[in-house]
Amino acid sequence: MTPRTRMTRTLASRRSSRRLAADAGLLAVAAAFCLPLAWVLLSSVDSHADLRVKAPDGLTLDNFDAILTDDITFTPLLNSLILCGGATLLTVVCAALAAYPLSRFRSRLNRPFLLTILFATSLPITAIMVPVYALFVQVDLIDTMQGTIFFFAASQLPFAIWLMKNFMDGVPKELEEAAWTDGASSLQSLIRIVLPLMGPGVAVVTVFSFVMMWGNFFVPFMLLLTPDQMPASVSINEFFGNRGMVAYGQLAAFSIVYSTPVILLYVLISRRLGGGFALGGAVKG
Amino acid sequence: MTAASHHAPVKGPSGPPTSGTTAGPHLRRSLTRALPVSPALILLLLFLAGPIGYCAYIAFTDLQLTGQAESSFVGFENFRTAFQDEAFLNAVWLTLVFTVLSSLIGQNTLGLALASLMQRASKPVRTLTGAIVITAWVLPEVVAGFLLYAFFRREGTLNAILDWLQLPSQNWLFTLPILAVSFANVWRGTAFSMLVYSAALNEIPKEITEAAQVDGASGRRRMWHITLPMIRRSIGTNLMLNTLQTLSVFGLIWVMTRGGPGGKSQTLPLFMYEQAFQNSLIGYGTAVALLLLLVGALFSLVYMRLLRTEV
Structure with missing residues (x-):
């Protein structure tokens, strides 16, 4: 055996043992992270669910049966959909419109505007909820869907504009120049040329905004008061509050129903953008 | 945002035709061009x-909150x-503990560890771990709160495991609530750091680490002298974003402990809420x-x- 082959040997074996160690480490973390997730999955089909992970006492769909009613599930989910859907639509439209001149035209105001936007993306929105509440009481927007939608959209806009502008910068300008020569307006070239070319980018902004709002608890918790208008993120607390003994199986079943849309949406965009690393890369800085 | 800075478009004087070239064509053109920004600006x-x-x-x-209209x-x-106010100072202290434990130490270190292990691990394990950690991140905040509440409760999973290992169990949400909510935040937020660091590590050229390896640098030395300096900017960005996110956590703590018992997990957002609404x-x-x-x-x-x- 020459020294050289010996060296490659040891490197190779060292590499495979390092791989084993890495696998073991990852699996240990995965197991720890998995425990709470296992609880929700197992409890949802357990007729005697309690607070610990255990094999169900017998598979049953009773929990799902019990919660799939208008009061408990459908109305809150519909409210969530109206709130988050409306606000996402508003966010994406405003962000696309705003990103276009920022990406395409040179102006002295671009830089200060973008810096302000970047600054606003990282402000803790939680901190301004008390004044927003006070302000909404003054202008009669408290406990209204439209008020909450406007606030949701405004809070998500800085990040949406920032992402949208960056995606738009990646679309080459030549195609639009041809359209401009043919007399197309800015709006026409935005809708017909730029947005279709940046489909994945628009999808990311849309899904990201929607997912953020779908999971948001504090904003609707503060700005909505009537139980009928509450989205799922707030109504889920009812399982603890008014119904006396907590039905953990039903809570688990509701959690699954409520979480499924955002998980599916996440899988959808991460597939489209090649692995789950798109958002991480987009926020990387 | 790297894509942003690198692909700055070539900006020329040309643009779409704008109507009207009479009075102040320059100003009017600027105004027409800026018009699409206005809905976002108004919002x-x-x-x-x-x-x-x-x-x-x-x-x-x-x-x-109640009573007088005048202030x-x-x-x-x-x-x-x-x-x-001692309750305020307590909240400041707990916010610091929460941020340092869960963001600076927990999410950041665990995220980096996961990302670097993923560089070496086999593909199925990598995919599986990634999926589980990311699921914890994508779940709605309140759901994450309930799952971790169940995990840390007296009759919950953690104590069941401790019993099985014959270790002393305790009522975590009562004795060490700030530790429990910090762990909850690590569970929920690590995926973000993991994604940021995975992207950063993938950008380190293979030749550099391999050269160091052939030269006999140990794993720890490679990490300290090569990897960390090369991803230092990602570390900075990640720490900032994690900290900002952690500072504004409300729902997770609210669901798990309501800031209690006796203010023992009351961070600033919960303190703010209590003062404004419970104390009016x-x-x-x-x-x-x-x-x-x-x-x-x-x-x-x-x-x-x-x-x-x-x-």
Whole structure:
């Protein structure tokens, strides 16, 4: 055996043992992270669910049966959909419109505007909820869907504009120049040329905004008061509050129903953008 | 945002035709071009800048939730009260503990560890771990809160495991609530750091680490002298974003402990909420909010600084 082959040997074996160690480490973390997730999955089909992970006492769909009613599930989910859907639509439209001149035209105001936007993306929105509440009481927007939608959209806009502008910068300008020569307006070239070319980018902004709002608890918790208008993120607390003994199986079943849309949406965009690393890369800085 | 800085489009004088070339064509063209920004601008001014300005105003008044319609200007009274209020100082301390434990130490270190293990692990294990960790991140905040509540409760999974290992169990949410919510935040937020660091590690050229390996540098030395310096900007960005996110956690703690028992897990957002709504002191609550906002703004400025050096 020459020294050289010996060296490659040891490197190779060292590499495979390092791989084993890495696998073991990852699996240990995965197991720890998995425990709470296992609880929700197992409890949802357990007729005697309690607070610990255990094999169900017998598979049953009773929990799902019990919660799939208008009061408990459908109305809150519909409210969530109206709130988050409306606000996402508003966010994406405003962000696309705003990103276009920022990406395409040179102006002295671009830089200060973008810096302000970047600054606003990282402000803790939680901190301004008390004044927003006070302000909404003054202008009669408290406990209204439209008020909450406007606030949701405004809070998500800085990040949406920032992402949208960056995606738009990646679309080459030549195609639009041809359209401009043919007399197309800015709006026409935005809708017909730029947005279709940046489909994945628009999808990311849309899904990201929607997912953020779908999971948001504090904003609707503060700005909505009537139980009928509450989205799922707030109504889920009812399982603890008014119904006396907590039905953990039903809570688990509701959690699954409520979480499924955002998980599916996440899988959808991460597939489209090649692995789950798109958002991480987009926020990387 | 790397894509941004690298692909700055070539900006020329050409643009779409704009109607009207008579009076002040230049100004009018600029206005027409800026028009699409206006819906976003109006929303931002009314619903974001407005409340921030209003926040800065009512922090200096004695506005209350109920009763009197009039409120009067009280200067720095709210802030003076805050710094003499033990509950406030307790909340500041707990916020620090929560941020350092869960963001700086927990999410950041675990995220980096996972990302670097993923570089070496086999593909199925990598995919599986990634999927589980990311699921924890994508779940709605309140659901994450319930799952971790069940995990840490006296009759929950953690104690069941401790019993099985014959280790002493305890009522975590009662004895060490701040530790429990910190762990909950690590569970929920690690995926973000993992994604950021995975992207950063993938950008390190293979030749460099392999050269160091052939030269006999140990794993720890490679990490310390090669990997960490090369991803230092990602570390800075990640720390900033994690900290900002952690500073504003409300739902997770609210669901798990409501800030209790006895304020033992009451971070600043929960303290602010309690003052404004349970004690009806909107002015005081807002003063606390303003302080939180200022800390956030400070971090945000540092973050922008970091981004600029990266370009």
